[in-house]
Amino acid sequence: MTIDPRILALTPDITSFRRDIHAHPEIRYEEVRTAARVAEALRAAGVDQVYTGVGKTGVVGVIEGRKSGSGKVVGLRADMDALPITEIIDRPWKSTTPGKMHACGHDGHTSMLLGAARYLAATRAFDGRVVVIFQPAEEGGAGARAMIEDGLFSQHGINRVFGMHNMPGLPVGHFNIRPGPIMAAADFVSIEIEGKGSHAARPNQGIDSVVVGAHVITALQSIVARNVDPMESAVVSMCQFHAGEADNVVPQFARISGTVRTFKPDVQERVEAAVKSIATSVASGLGAVASVTYRRSYPAVVNDPVATDFAASIAARVGSVNRDAPAVMGSEDFSFMLHQAPGAFIFAGNGDTASLHHPEYDFNDDLTPVGIQYWATLVETELPLAA
Numbered sequence: 168m169t170i171d172p173r174i175l176a177l178t179p180d181i182t183s184f185r186r187d188i189h190a191h192p193e194i195r196y197e198e199v200r201t202a203a204r205v206a207e208a209l210r211a212a213g214v215d216q217v218y219t220g221v222g223k224t225g226v227v228g229v230i231e232g233r234k235s236g237s238g239k240v241v242g243l244r245a246d247m248d249a250l251p252i253t254e255i256i257d258r259p260w261k262s263t264t265p266g267k268m269h270a271c272g273h274d275g276h277t278s279m280l281l282g283a284a285r286y287l288a289a290t291r292a293f294d295g296r297v298v299v300i301f302q303p304a305e306e307g308g309a310g311a312r313a314m315i316e317d318g319l320f321s322q323h324g325i326n327r328v329f330g331m332h333n334m335p336g337l338p339v340g341h342f343n344i345r346p347g348p349i350m351a352a353a354d355f356v357s358i359e360i361e362g363k364g365s366h367a368a369r370p371n372q373g374i375d376s377v378v379v380g381a382h383v384i385t386a387l388q389s390i391v392a393r394n395v396d397p398m399e400s401a402v403v404s405m406c407q408f409h410a411g412e413a414d415n416v417v418p419q420f421a422r423i424s425g426t427v428r429t430f431k432p433d434v435q436e437r438v439e440a441a442v443k444s445i446a447t448s449v450a451s452g453l454g455a456v457a458s459v460t461y462r463r464s465y466p467a468v469v470n471d472p473v474a475t476d477f478a479a480s481i482a483a484r485v486g487s488v489n490r491d492a493p494a495v496m497g498s499e500d501f502s503f504m505l506h507q508a509p510g511a512f513i514f515a516g517n518g519d520t521a522s523l524h525h526p527e528y529d530f531n532d533d534l535t536p537v538g539i540q541y542w543a544t545l546v547e548t549e550l551p552l553a554a
């Protein structure tokens with residue numbers, strides 16, 4: 168690993184910033200203090216333009232290169248939000264807000280991008296323009312989409328956009344990336360079943376919504392096994408099943424809900440159609456009525472092959488990289504940005520820490536200079552100053 172001495176010099180300051188953000192976590196669209204601190208730091212760094220309130224609580228900084236002849240604009244994105252989880256490890260920078268913590272490392276993402284903005288605003292060794300994007304509400308709030316709706320891409324003319332997420336279990340200095348789908352689409356399913364209530368001693372006089380629900384859940388398991396191409400991937404997880412209030416009453420209503428995850432639009436279509444038809448027809452075969460609500464949330468994160476090759480070559484200069492890493496079943500709203508401009512999402516090793524969304528998790532400060540270097544090298548290579 169080779170880290171520029173100017174990046175090493177600003178790392179202690181960025182680490183203090185990271186720990187301050189960690190101690191003051193804010194969840195989706197409540198990132199008021201975080202956004203204010205980011206905007207203040209960008210202005211102090213001499214970033215040319217700083218926009219706040221983009222996508223409610225997002226912040227955007229624009230940095231002009233020493234030259235502008237290339238006419239190119241590169242977007243770099245970090246997310247700022249925390250999670251509604253209680254942190255259980257005592258560290259000096261432990262969350263000071265009960266029930267909220269930075270359990271996904273977005274404090275680290277924000278700090279690394281701020282470090283890169285400071286380096287780039289000081290050195291400006293590039294030809295073109297850099298847009299640093301500090302996004303709110305990645306965790307279920309579609310903050311990326313909110314920023315796009317506020318003109319993030321149309322206003323700044325971003326040509327290519329890049330994102331990064333830390334990955335526990337992967338050594339610091341190692342990167343994982345792949346062309347094509349790298350993270351899954353996540354859809355939410357809710358199934359309301361109406362049978363007919365009766366006395367538990369006389370089930371023949373009713374239609375048991377619990378038995379119907381059990382058959383529906385079992386039948387849904389056949390989708391991945393029998394409807395999806397064996398060479399493709401999908402997950403159907405029904406995680407809630409609620410029915411009944413008494414031991415001697417056959418309940419009239421049951422509610423099942425869960426998630427579906429897929430990587431490709433045609434697989435997603437097929438699973439959605441199968442969930443609807445299996446739930447309604449199994450219920451009707453047993454005399455009940457099922458109504459299915461299927462809500463698509465974040466699309467799959469699909470890396471542009473050319474941008475992925477480029478990002479991998481940058482990662483290889485900073486550390487080591489697996490260019491054919493396995494895709495991840497989790498989801499990410501950076502996918503919306505990749506619908507606006509080609510780009511690539513990369514995973515950066517967070518070392519041997521607790522997993523993402525775990526109450527013991529913490530962002531690894533050793534990753535900070537690595538991440539800053541990745542952003543800096545990416546910009547100076549994407550927008551090279553002519554020799």
Ligand SMILES: [Zn+2]
Binds near residue numbers: 271306523524
């Ligand atoms: Zn997360």
Ligand SMILES: [Zn+2]
Binds near residue numbers: 271272273305332
């Ligand atoms: Zn995350």
